Amino acid sequence: MERWIDYYGNVSHYLSFERGYDHLEISGMSKVEVQPRWIPPHEQSPLVRTILEQLILNHSETGLHPLEMREASPRIDHEHEAVIQYANEIFHEERPILVCLRDLLARFAEEFKFDSTATTVNSTVEEVLVNRRGVCQDFTHLAIALCRAKRIPARYVSGYLRTHPPAGKPRRRGADASHAWVSV
Template structure:
């Protein structure tokens, strides 16, 4: 599938800001199932400094600075990508028992397991607590194939948690989401990752988009018209398998990957600092449209 993605973020200030410095993760990344045909970034007012870099995880980031008085800052990215479903997901029941996977990750004897091992540990926004372990263990009885357990975990989050945009902020802790059972895709991804890491499994946070308008006859997915987030679970001898707890499914062609990291903090779409500006208002527009 080919998609055109428009992502626009705009800040309006009550009084002129003298300086704005930001880091953006808005450029989709190349993967085995995704090709980036083009991606164009526009910033108004024009920055005095703009640099593109590749971060530790292989994501493309843009860093810029506006050093002139401005009462509005607008950042928009228009991207064209093509996704495919060429990767074959293994039969869940045929994947290794989760305990075997945890032991292999701890030993990290192969390059793939060594690379995945960094996603076993806690990170700034994903803690590991007894509560997360207890919630995760329900999906992982002894001997459970890892993908069977992973699919059951995202099913339970989808079933037992309520999608509520007003329930959390970017600072809401994983343990609080576990108590309240409410949040958005970012929160559900963090909960799933916390549960998996509590069991010694490797899970990473994926930031991206969903198709805005579903094909005829298919339901509209939760999280469209905004940045979306899901998780990626490491399965030895297969690689990373993307799971979407917000929609209870294996991520497919309609999931467009922008970046991945340990948690949301590694791949925040727009973050930065401003000097002056008074009170600001924020508006975000996302549109993902299939192209013929």
């Protein structure tokens, strides 16, 4: 087994088998420390222009590399004409970033429909934008493309959402499954 520190400073391991196996069990343990973050009221968040100016100075409080989160990737074409046009309707340099993001989410809620039969893992952001249907990964890819079309860094975050409904109540639809989010 190989061990290394990845690009973001995480301890990583690589394990490869040359032959088949009858049983494989991998367990892991993590300790995660979290701290509450202060988030300003939407209207008091930095302007989009300010965010873009800070990027030019390569200023990042998180230690991440935000300039790299503005580039195209295999799943995200942010240079498609329809993506750029939709992004221009939402993001303006003189608006606070959180106001823009709130508007983006509101538009998704109003204009798009969750439909697990509408897309596949190979669907493009353009197809999702045109058809206005998809699942969390589709909407996440589209949100990233819209941000990147305006040169705002955004990245894909995935995880497992585990819910604990009140006693006697059913779990929420789509809960207890893998999900996708956008980090801006």
